[in-house]
Amino acid sequence: MLDRRPPSLQLVGAGFGRTGTTSLKKALEALGYGACYHMQTAMTRPGHAAFWWRAKTRGDADFRHFLRRYRSAIDWPVCEFHREILRDVPTARVILTIRDADAWYDSMRETLWAIGSVFPWWFPPSIRRMQDAVIWNGSFAGRFLERDFAIARYREHVDEVVRSVPHDRLLIFDVRQGWPPLCRFLGVDEPSTPFPRLNDRKFFRRIIAVLRIAEWAVPATLLLAAGYWLLP
Secondary structure (H helix, E strand, O other): OOOOOOOOOOEEEOOOOOOOHHHHHHHHHHOOOOOOEOHHHHHHOOOHHHHHHHHHHHOOOOHHHHOOOOOEEOOOOHHHHHHHHHHHOOOOEEEEEOOOHHHHHHHHHHHHHHHHHHOHHHOOHHHHHHHHHHHHHHHOOOOOOOHHHHHHHHHHHHHHHHHHOOHHHEEEEOHHHOHHHHHHHHOOOOOOOOOOOOOOHHHHHHHHHHHHHHHHHHHHHHHHHHHHHHOO
16 A cells, blocks of 8 residues: 655656656556656756755765655656765665666657757756766767767666665666566556556657747847947
């Protein structure tokens, strides 16, 4: 039965982003785990990006206190700190989301990397700094564009989690499996509703299209406005 006590961290997602973490977030929330901490949370809460940047660059973080309002936390930046979080919250269990490594890399490059590298102005400086420290210069040591290196790093991360987390506290999960393995691991009944399957690559493509238009339209608008005021 699901623990109904006040929120305390029970589940840590150790899988990299773009391994179905958005679908898992929605699934955990549908199962009654409350708001799930995710990169979306880190990017929209004041001060959160600074916390994760300090955790990566200074090792200065109290994860138990910071995540005290959440029963589950997944995706980046959480997965980069799964060992430290388990040290602070030793009773938490781990969900390792996985997918085909080549498909994962293509998805990363077409979404997170594309937006961050082509349109860096879209992100506030604190978020860019956090993502650079935790993901691009953290998980991938500044070498994400080296496909073989990035894929090897992905596989090393999966292997490290499997080796280090006790098997009775670990679920290796492909979201294509749907409710059965997740609900067995959590000890809850399967919902009658379909498992969330959110292909947000289409969403990222729409964002990129809008940003490309904005990148062209904003300078053009400023130029037209300047011409209007400067012409006699």
